[in-house]
Amino acid sequence: MAKTSDKTSARNRARQALAEKQRKRRERDERIEAAATRYFTAADAIAKARLDAGEAIKALIDEGEPRGEIAELLGISTRDIKTTLDTLGDDRQEQVASAQDTHDEAPAEATGDRNVA
Numbered sequence: 001m002a003k004t005s006d007k008t009s010a011r012n013r014a015r016q017a018l019a020e021k022q023r024k025r026r027e028r029d030e031r032i033e034a035a036a037t038r039y040f041t042a043a044d045a046i047a048k049a050r051l052d053a054g055e056a057i058k059a060l061i062d063e064g065e066p067r068g069e070i071a072e073l074l075g076i077s078t079r080d081i082k083t084t085l086d087t088l089g090d091d092r093q094e095q096v097a098s099a100q101d102t103h104d105e106a107p108a109e110a111t112g113d114r115n116v117a
Helices: 002-062 067-074 078-111
Strands: none
Touching: 002 067, 002 078, 067 078
């Protein structure tokens, strides 16, 4: 009987140790997920802020303001203006390309095109 009791006790301790290890792993995974969520939220906000800044600068240029005066008005360099406008152009090109990809895929699905061998 002592043998069975020892095995049962050992098995219980092993289960408790495993449960503790799994709890710690789960808590760590939750912290990692929370940190990644904060990162992606911040990255999305930064991207939106850059886009908004680019659109504001573009609006000033469209009003005929020289870049030097815009830089002085906003307290940034003309190089910052160029970088911001380049980023704005890149973002717009990505949006157009993404929209075209979505549009290009739709007709094939709608017409039911199939490759028949």
